[in-house]
Amino acid sequence: MLEDKPLYEAEQNLMTLYKRLRKRDKSTQYVKADLHVHSPASADYVWTNKGPEATEDDEYRLFVETFLESDVQIMAVTDHNSVKGYLKIQELLGLDSALKWRLGKKLILPGVEITCYQQHFVVIFSENTEAGTLNHFLFECGISIEDQGNEEASADRVSPLLLCEKARENKGIVLIAHCDAEHGLLQSFFGRQEELGFKGKSVERILKSSAVYGICYNDPGKLGRLQELKAQFGVDLPLLQASDSHSSSKEYRASGRPLGQRSTLIKLGPLCFRSLCLALRNEESRILHHAPSTRTNPVLLGIAINGGFLRDMDKVQSWAVIPFSEELNCIVGARGTGKSTLLDILKYVLNPQNKAVGTRVIDRFDKAIVFVRTGETYAIVLEPIGLNRPNAKYYVLKGDAFHRLSSNIRLQSSLKRLTNNLRLSEYLTSENIQSYDQKELFFLATMPEGPTLVTENLCALMFREDFARAKRELQDHAIRLISQATVLLKDRKRDPKADLTSPYLESQYKAFVEANRRITQFQREIIDHLNIILCNRLAMKGSLGIALNHKETYEETIEKWRVMNRMQQNAPYEHLIDLRKVLKNLFRDISEDWAVPFYLFTKNAESLAETTGLTSDIANELCGRLCTVVEPTDLLIVPRLIVDFELNVKHGISNEVTYRKRNELSLGQRAVGMLLLILHGATELGETRPLLIDQPEDDLDNVYIYQTLVKEFQRLKKTRQLLIATHNPNIPIAGDAENILVLESDGDSGWVQNWGSIDREEIIKKVLQILEGDREAFMRRAWKYDLA
Template sequence: MQQIGSKWWKFDFHTHTPASMDYGKADHQIKQTMTPRQWLLDYIQHGIECIAVTDHNTGSWIDRLKIEAENLRSEGHSIYIFPSIEITAHGNIHILGIFDIDKTSSFISQIIGATNYSGTEGDSDAVTQISPQDVIDLIINRGGVAIPAHIDKASGLCTVHSSGATLKQILTNASAVEIIRTHDEYETNQPGSSPLHGYVSLQTGLPEVIGSDSHHPNRVGRAFTWVKMGTPSIDGLKLALFDGDDSLKRSDQYPNSPNIYAENRITSIKINKTKYCGRINEFSIQFHPWLNCIIGGRGSGKSTILEFMRTALGREKELEQLSSNKEMFNSYSKLAKKAQSRDDDGVFLEDSSIHVEYLKGENHYKLEWRYGDQQISINRIDGQNVIQEEGNVISRFPVKIFSQKQIYEISRSPNYLLNLIDESSIVNLTEWNYKWENEVSTIFQLRREVKDLKTNISTKSTLTGQLNDINQKIASIERSSHASILANYQKSLNQDNLIRNFITGNVDFLENITSYITQTRPIKLEVNPELFINQNETTTQNKILELQQKVEDNIITFNKTINDVTDEIKGLSNWFDSSALKQEIIANKNQYTTLVANLQASGVNNPSEYESLIGTRKALSERLSKIAADEKTIEQKESEIVQSYNKLVELRKEITARRRQFLVDINDNNANFKVNVDFCGDKQFLESSFRNAIDKNDTTFSNEIYNEDDNGFLNILNTKIKEISEDNDGIINKIQDLKNGFFDKTANTILDVKLSKRFFDFKNSLSEEEVTALICWFPSDSITVKYNDGRRFKDLSQGSAGQKAATVLAFLLSYGDDPIILDQPEDDLDNQLVYELIVKKIKESKCKRQIIIITHNPNIVVNGDSELVVSLSQQSGITDFLSFGGLQEREVRKNICDIMEGGRDAFSQRYRRIVSA
């Protein structure tokens, strides 16, 4: 796969081949048998990709190695040869000269000739006739980099010269120095032993590299330097050396690869058939895992690329969520529509499509958006297979996208940062929302149940009075002389009903059983001679038939038993009709009938009312028992409501604690800004959220609720919350004081605000659902952002537009590992703010997360050390590329200087002498 932009290359600055006389040391056989291919494979095995072939005063193996390296690259290996030499300069000081990869053995021979080296090629048996300083100048003038070799070891500069003045003179134009052991290592092991004292005292600022200086295969890979550049070239190496620590890492300090990429990253965008981009041929950008900068003049379409990505990644609604300003979403909507004419704002055509490729760990996805269906399809790429998957694009493919206007709006209203904070795994808003909604739902359900139960028990007083009256009537009748007749009559009725119910119920039951058995027959085995032939089969068949006959016999027996029992029960009925008890029942009924007739004849009320009264008393008693049970249930459910509300309070505290926890590391690691979460401190959305709870989403009652003159109980609540901002329990109590004013029907003030008659009537007319919503209502948290003006931290509202935007941008770059895409974030920022805040944050963040920036500020591109720079222009109304690559590419550097105001100054600031390269 072709390298896109810059990366860290494993570079060995100091190597030897059999062309060096001392190659193999005592192992003479290895020198005779070593081939260029095997020599290179030894380095490949150790992950070395760039090799400076620095034989002693010769370049005879270089052409052979270059040919073999090309063959190995065609086989899929990553290996590059830098034609180089280790020159034995006057004074027996070894100096490495490293040249571009297109140079040859012949070129190296010319370098040797120019030094007037008179010794044996491949050996160090003589020195150059020119000074070490002249050797360095010669290498530099011939387009190479000059590095005094192993300056702390034998034949090294610092072991030959200790004088600071001499060292300074020789090192004036050196590109770097090779140091085997650092000064600190020497001093730690044995104070005063370091040969680097004179060099260290000069404070040259020269980059320090290390190579293996291997003269034998078993020494390959023992030391190397990580070098950050694009496709290996001398320009890339020079840039890295000028860049110093930002582009060089010694293996003794960084043994492991710095090429660590975020798990989630965008690998490419492909745009087809839009008005200005990809209209004729597909427009495609491949992205680097680290910092990508898209530059171009006005009208080049660079900002539209961001909006295309916003569309394909389903992030258009964020334009509404992160700001109350609808202008941004309206502008996007005008852009993201079908163009009706040449001058229309819309950029899409009927067959427009956008493909974004996204890497999640090892899984490669392609997100496809088409104008025709306005849908985003998710496709996983598995080798040659494309597997369509379901899911939510926003949750499955995280990315942050911010235009300059979004950043400006956030800086005006920092509370919108809560939406971003809540996306973090520490806050885990999805889990918290689930718990919160579950608890709110529980409170709503419990209060509905209590309301229904209270409706049921509202009749308790009436029913109790009715029961008292009934009991008095029954007692009056039972106290009369007819009480025994009435009692016997009631008893006889119950006896007769009980016996009759037993007889008829059991007869019906048994007849149902008989009917079921008659209508349902057991499953019979169909005898099939073809299935049951041999002895085992017929034995099994006979066993089943035997059991089948037994089942049928038992059914017949069971039917007979049922019929016998039924006859016995019917016989009981006949026996009962002639029994002594039946005669007593008949006598009691006759006595009752006679009593009724006599009472009616004498004008006495019908004592048959007694039976009705007994039934009524029973019904009333049952209803009152149910009410008593409901009262206990209400007590239990009201206790559950209190418990659930307490859980709600704890959850409300918990979300603030999670947000604050998320900010701990960010605040600790940033000296330029601080972001804090204030518990229930929101004022921006305070009124709207409260009105939504009480279902009064208009501007009425502003004097009581809230107005811009700081009147109303919400203003008072917000003030009281700020006064005790660190006391969460105290804040909850203040919020409860406000709610109590609504729950108390007699209250005519809320937080000392006098209520008008209209509002008094309104708050007392709230429905149960609205009261419950108010119980569950709490003000949102607020965000306080402070910036460092160089002397102290000040509230962001006091900052300039540039300070506000820079602070918000620095915050956005301070957390997370998901890709972030920014459009011209430097607007309103002066170069000092860009460098001190933004560039530093970019450099800190880009190895942890992918950054894509559309920019016209060269400081971001150059000093941010953009791994990939995409230069765009508009040709005949169509967006096209000017250049594509890393900063080492001459065409890229030229376009930065030509397109971006201050581009040349930015290069001068960073690379000094390389601007003219």
């Protein structure tokens, strides 16, 4: 339901801020690239203009126009043994500023399809490469200017390996051209023997050249075989499709396909050669062989903050506007620049009832707006007056304006997967698996019930309403059980001979136990599922035990009963020692029908003896001594499934499998195990909400960060949004973050100075400075490692 009312200052600026946010987005995006295209400079190019008045300039102009009208955003001009076509295009653009302006955000790269030992290789250079460098490269390979454009010409001065070396020396990259077709390097591996085809070790050495950045193929049906060949040769090169187009016409019948009909989706930041090179070295996260699927998971589009510690980099702007990628966002900066503050403001706006986070952050900002996409686009505006008056307002984007929601019911329904009415500060202890900092993680990793709490929340994720119903029934019966026991206890105090039980008490206890057993069954199913998901990484275990909250162990309950018994009956010290021993044995020997507190409270010695193996005399004595000290809340002590894990400490280090129990692990290893359970397990079970993490790397060594955390983040970001504050370079760099937010501070305030992917030069400089100690420090280490 929408309402039209006068808007406050923040609300009037919603659309302006939203447009600023979207305009500022510099995260990597998928673009269509065709990296093997012939121009009229190739002898076998099929001209589109065939009339008597057609000129070469007209054909080149039409070639560029075809590129402009296509959905291809990057094109490499790769003529046969020639760079004349690319140079002619540059000459044309230099004379026609209007045409050059129309190219806008498209990119044309210089390249060449070069013949070497009857095999075809595509070499691509930077857009800034000068004509002299391009011609010199061809001359070094044995192709003169006169021979350029002739497919029969050959780079006979060099072998394929030396060709790759020459390309690298001239700052170019090599792609294996149409590997599965005529003159393709891998053609002989598809059943058609080439007279001078390369085999075995020769092919492997070429593919492993540092200059080779990809393998182009024609037939999608051969993709599986190509993956096998990659594994056979031990190379990790991206598989690419390119048109090998030889005409501007969409109807031509010749070699290759029309422009863009065979192409590759590549995720880039800025459209440039350097960005392309980075992408080709990150096939898993940057290359797609099909159109990207539409993401339905909730996404935080960005945040706008007014007042307080965080400001805009442009001091003239009153609002700091910070965009997020829908995949991996890394927040970096020196200590004190506001990384944790940014995450806390996000948490607080998403859940204003979270007083724990509110207490930390309420004085750090005046107003904040979080823009969220989950089906529709929403704006959550928070202008807190105090902890008890967060003053939250909700808006939905309709057309070109945001409209106030008179009730947030619609928003809460739409955002159920995002907020789920959770208290973020308590993380898993309050059924939340979307946000934590490292202290909370270590607390969960070390507390005895940590894995049990995580497992219960995974049950809520997997079994949803069934598990929620069992939890509600457990709570309802617990309330009724305690209430009835309290009534009986009052009657007992008035009349020591009063009945110690009632049919209603027994029925509620049985219902409480049954609900607890259903929850235990859910947990067992989750454990079995997790052991499949986390095979060879984490082994989940479950055993029945007495699990109280972390503030009270069963030993403390036994001691409480013992002290109360001594006070009430003035029992001898020796009897109290014996009592402790008997009770400890009862609390350790647990079965599904264990009900010791209930039998003691109701003075049911017969059932106590029958279910525990005690003699009748001892059971009667225990009931007589303890029936008056067992409190109503003690009836809730029932067998529960205690969950724990063992970690394969060799995972990511070697192929060995060595499991160690949690209590034998270091603090960092326990945290690794908990992260595997939370990140991998939760996502495999269907968790898609944004995940906010503050410095997950603390107290973890780099091998675990790279082998575990980074690889998990690379996998997770495909299905859910990640926002991570970090000081470790492995996470944004090896994790190939789509958006790196660089925070700076002058002591009085902090701001986002730069943002975008590692493709951008300014991001590289800042990451080197902040996370590596600066370029000199990094190079000194690389030199000492003999890697420079």
